[in-house]
Amino acid sequence: MTSSDVNSDDYYSVLGVAKGATAQEIAKAYKKAAIRYHPDKNPDNKEEAEENFKKVSEAYEVLSNKEKRETYDRFGKASMNGQGGMPSGFSKQNADEIFAQFFGGQDPFSVLFGEMGGMGGMGKGGKGGSFQFQQMGGMPGMGGGRGGGMPEMMFGMGGMPGMGGMGGMGGMPGMMGGMPGMPGMGMGGRGGGGGRRRQPEQPHIISAGSAIVVRGLQGAAQHNGKHGKVADYDGGSGRYVVELDDGETLRIKHDNLLQRASVEVTGMQSQTGMQHNGRQGDVEGYDEASGRYHVRLPTQVLALQPANVILPKGARGRVVGLNSGAQYNGRVAKVLEFDREAGRYTVQLDESNQLRVKLANLVL
Numbered sequence: 615m616t617s618s619d620v621n622s623d624d625y626y627s628v629l630g631v632a633k634g635a636t637a638q639e640i641a642k643a644y645k646k647a648a649i650r651y652h653p654d655k656n657p658d659n660k661e662e663a664e665e666n667f668k669k670v671s672e673a674y675e676v677l678s679n680k681e682k683r684e685t686y687d688r689f690g691k692a693s694m695n696g697q698g699g700m701p702s703g704f705s706k707q708n709a710d711e712i713f714a715q716f717f718g719g720q721d722p723f724s725v726l727f728g729e730m731g732g733m734g735g736m737g738k739g740g741k742g743g744s745f746q747f748q749q750m751g752g753m754p755g756m757g758g759g760r761g762g763g764m765p766e767m768m769f770g771m772g773g774m775p776g777m778g779g780m781g782g783m784g785g786m787p788g789m790m791g792g793m794p795g796m797p798g799m800g801m802g803g804r805g806g807g808g809g810r811r812r813q814p815e816q817p818h819i820i821s822a823g824s825a826i827v828v829r830g831l832q833g834a835a836q837h838n839g840k841h842g843k844v845a846d847y848d849g850g851s852g853r854y855v856v857e858l859d860d861g862e863t864l865r866i867k868h869d870n871l872l873q874r875a876s877v878e879v880t881g882m883q884s885q886t887g888m889q890h891n892g893r894q895g896d897v898e899g900y901d902e903a904s905g906r907y908h909v910r911l912p913t914q915v916l917a918l919q920p921a922n923v924i925l926p927k928g929a930r931g932r933v934v935g936l937n938s939g940a941q942y943n944g945r946v947a948k949v950l951e952f953d954r955e956a957g958r959y960t961v962q963l964d965e966s967n968q969l970r971v972k973l974a975n976l977v978l
Contacts, residue, residue, distance in 0.1 A: 618647045620666045623691060625673035633687070637678065641716075644674035648713055664706060671709035671833075674716075679836050711833030714853075715864050817948035817962040819847050820930045825874040826856060827899060828866065837864060839899070841874070868932075868946060872900050873978050877909060878924040879916070880973075890916065897923075897978060907978070921974040925949050925959070931976035933961070933969065942969060947976070 618630035626633050629643040647670040649655065656663035676682045676694060685693050815821060824844045828837045842858035853865040875897050879890045890911065898915070899908035906917040925931060929949045933942045947961035947969065958970045 618643070618670065620651070620669045625676050625686065625691070628669055628673040629677065640674065640677050644670060644678070644716065648716070652713070668704055668706060668709045671712045672704045675708070675712055675833065708833040711831070715831070715834035715837060715866070817964060818930070818946040820844050820854065820868070820871065820873055821928070822846060827872040827874055828856070828858070828864065828870060829872050829900060830870050830902070831866065872897065873929060874898065875926055875929045875978060877926065879909065879918065879922060880924050881922050900978065919974070920977050921972070924952055924973065925976065925978065927951060929978065931961070931978050933971060933975060934977050935975050936971065939969065949976070
């Protein structure tokens with residue numbers, strides 16, 4: 615690995631890696647460069663930092679994607695025009711999305727530099743877990759109430775980095791529960807009991823534990839098509855925390871998720887299609903261009919329009935194509951029931967609003 619040259623026209627030089635670099639070496643180089651040039655780490659020179667941040671993100675977007683990297687190696691930077699808006703259209707938003715996906719919602723500055731965000735007095739040092747900071751009023755289980763408060767910490771490990779010799783901690787008196795995981799504090803941890811306190815179910819939010827497929831990402835397109843599950847929802851950013859089957863964690867918007875619902879085939883009119891009516895299958899993908907789901911049946915995969923799919927109770931879909939009630943288009947709603955005689959769903963928009971919509975007017 616060589617030093618990064620952000621002014622180079624060569625993506626490998628921008629990241630400071632050799633042309634034959636492995637995926638791991640490219641990821642490591644991006645991590646180092648993205649942290650170095652992130653505007654939040656350069657408050658006195660934000661404009662220049664933002665440009666450099668976009669350059670290293672653009673380079674990583676190409677070199678971390680197998681198909682784009684092969685095209686780039688053969689035809690150079692000019693061949694990237696039109697691929698995800700790159701390179702001339704590469705924006706700060708694209709760079710921010712790549713950064714968010716790469717670090718999986720963690721606070722990378724804490725992870726890499728041992729800094730505890732707003733927790734002055736805890737110092738530096740310690741090994742281990744990943745953090746995500748979200749401001750909240752008090753700390754349940756500590757008599758905190760709503761005033762003052764400390765940032766909520768999501769522990770990736772039993773120990774607490776940055777707290778000196780407290781490392782593995784068997785328990786902390788007065789904190790209603792022992793380590794790791796700190797049950798009773800709403801923090802959750804993988805190392806022990808408890809678990810992060812979940813928000814009450816809301817009709818416009820896909821439930822935690824739901825199986826999903828990633829789709830439509832531009833800034834981190836290498837994740838499209840991957841399977842995973844919803845771990846949590848961050849109402850402040852409007853993003854889901856998604857744990858992929860390959861072990862990575864992403865923070866992505868609703869439009870970049872496809873719920874892998876078990877559905878029923880209906881309304882097929884062709885001679886070959888009618889035999890599938892009433893059969894159950896699993897949604898495994900969605901083709902934006904054709905507007906069809908990919909539904910896996912026991913013996914084959916069908917490409918079906920929303921009008922030929924009955925979504926199950928509890929599924930979340932986006933309301934589309936309404937003429938009367940057009941103000942609801944784009945809203946996410948929960949399926950409460952399906953009236954077979956009328957051919958309509960009853961869906962819940964929020965606490966006070968329900969709709970009755972046709973199959974074609976609700977899309978995962």
